[in-house]
Amino acid sequence: MHDMSKLAALVKELEDQLIGCMRCGMCQAFCPVFAETGREVDVARGKLALIEGLVQEMFKDPHGVNRHLSHCLLCGSCASNCPSGVKALDIFIKARVILAGYMGLRPVKRLIFRGMLSHPAFFDRLVKSAAGVQEFFVTPADEFLGTSCARFSFPFADRHLKTLAPVSFRASIGPYDTKRSSGLKVLFYVGCVIDKIYPNVGRAVLSALEHNGVGVFVPGEQGCCGIPALSSGDLRTFGKLVRYNLDRFRTADFDYLVTACATCTSTIKKLWPMFAGDMSEHERSEVNRLAEKTLDISEFLVDKSGVGTAVTSRVGEQGLISYHDPCHLKKSLGISAQPRRLLSANSRYIFKEMNEADRCCGCGGSFSLSYYDVSASIARRKRDAILESGCSTVATSCPACMLHITDMLSQASKPVQVKHAVEIYAESLE
Numbered sequence: 531m532h533d534m535s536k537l538a539a540l541v542k543e544l545e546d547q548l549i550g551c552m553r554c555g556m557c558q559a560f561c562p563v564f565a566e567t568g569r570e571v572d573v574a575r576g577k578l579a580l581i582e583g584l585v586q587e588m589f590k591d592p593h594g595v596n597r598h599l600s601h602c603l604l605c606g607s608c609a610s611n612c613p614s615g616v617k618a619l620d621i622f623i624k625a626r627v628i629l630a631g632y633m634g635l636r637p638v639k640r641l642i643f644r645g646m647l648s649h650p651a652f653f654d655r656l657v658k659s660a661a662g663v664q665e666f667f668v669t670p671a672d673e674f675l676g677t678s679c680a681r682f683s684f685p686f687a688d689r690h691l692k693t694l695a696p697v698s699f700r701a702s703i704g705p706y707d708t709k710r711s712s713g714l715k716v717l718f719y720v721g722c723v724i725d726k727i728y729p730n731v732g733r734a735v736l737s738a739l740e741h742n743g744v745g746v747f748v749p750g751e752q753g754c755c756g757i758p759a760l761s762s763g764d765l766r767t768f769g770k771l772v773r774y775n776l777d778r779f780r781t782a783d784f785d786y787l788v789t790a791c792a793t794c795t796s797t798i799k800k801l802w803p804m805f806a807g808d809m810s811e812h813e814r815s816e817v818n819r820l821a822e823k824t825l826d827i828s829e830f831l832v833d834k835s836g837v838g839t840a841v842t843s844r845v846g847e848q849g850l851i852s853y854h855d856p857c858h859l860k861k862s863l864g865i866s867a868q869p870r871r872l873l874s875a876n877s878r879y880i881f882k883e884m885n886e887a888d889r890c891c892g893c894g895g896s897f898s899l900s901y902y903d904v905s906a907s908i909a910r911r912k913r914d915a916i917l918e919s920g921c922s923t924v925a926t927s928c929p930a931c932m933l934h935i936t937d938m939l940s941q942a943s944k945p946v947q948v949k950h951a952v953e954i955y956a957e958s959l960e
Contacts, residue, residue: 574608603894630763690940699729710745734956792859856928876958
């Protein structure tokens with residue numbers, strides 16, 4: 531449990547932030563979970579009303595409050611469309627921290643977060659071992675999309691999965707530190723999903739940066755950005771991972787930190803500073819400086835490296851391509867034009883905007899594990915928008931979105947390639 535005085539301070543912060551909610555109900559029109567369930571408690575207005583009495587309800591029915599708060603994607607759709615500017619996403623995360631501090635973590639989450647995720651070297655070895663034996667637990671599902679199904683019913687019986695890469699991205703490149711010729715150098719924060727499932731995205735990042743003369747440093751040891759733990763209220767593991775990464779980053783000389791994961795970008799830029807209150811003044815200063823330097827890969831390539839439109843005679847030979855806006859990139863950081871600019875740099879594709887391009891795909895990290903039925907229903911709406919666009923390839927900027935969209939396309943046996951925007955740009959350099 532956390533120090534109760536710290537929890538009380540968080541409660542006071544929540545009370546101050548809740549004042550702005552006018553109960554107008556505008557969030558109902560944008561919440562993907564409410565669209566599926568129609569329950570008031572699933573929309574921001576209902577959750578905010580619940581949080582207003584958090585201290586009293588926490589003692590009466592903490593598990594009930596936690597259940598309602600966890601039924602949320604943390605996509606930020608409500609906050610980005612709130613006419614009163616209520617930062618609902620920040621409020622929900624703080625409320626989860628308060629509840630986890632009061633109730634403690636469930637044993638399974640304690641094992642995952644504090645027993646594995648908070649020990650990055652051990653976690654890497656564990657995943658490496660799992661990659662070596664995964665063939666005994668999965669069977670191929672869709673050859674085109676490269677998905678598999680679980681051989682056993684628990685815990686992924688209904689899903690079409692992308693399996694772990696035989697060799698992780700960081701293991702495949704070894705120590706990595708290249709010189710700059712453009713005057714810019716970046717630290718590439720890989721993130722867990724790219725490292726362990728989509729190493730091809732990591733290679734595309736390196737190709738894109740080096741083509742533009744950017745020096746690249748990839749720390750050999752990186753930890754999770756901490757968002758899985760924080761979204762479950764585990765502030766202790768979150769803080770440990772932030773400090774772990776700070777220790778690996780502070781020795782490097784770089785102009786920007788770039789990531790190819792929308793969630794990692796948003797976490798480092800917004801959540802690291804927000805929850806750095808327990809850190810020393812020096813650590814908080816480091817966190818804030820790092821947050822200012824952190825950019826999505828598309829933002830860096832377009833705004834800092836000046837990526838323009840490619841010139842090629844092979845116009846449209848790959849067919850139509852569409853783009854899905856990750857919530858953490860567009861709604862949290864306001865980045866949407868830059869990924870599309872990367873796509874336009876590869877004229878082998880013809881871009882076609884899909885309907886509701888910025889509507890959540892339904893993944894929500896651990897939400898899809900706990901509430902897969904709702905998560906999949908939301909994702910099918912995204913899948914249908916992709917298919918209606920007529921595209922042969924759909925791009926995005928978030929590896930978690932890639933996993934979820936691939937799952938839905940594979941289950942429907944629809945041969946639409948799912949790629950990261952930086953992969954499409956890297957293809958234009960070949």
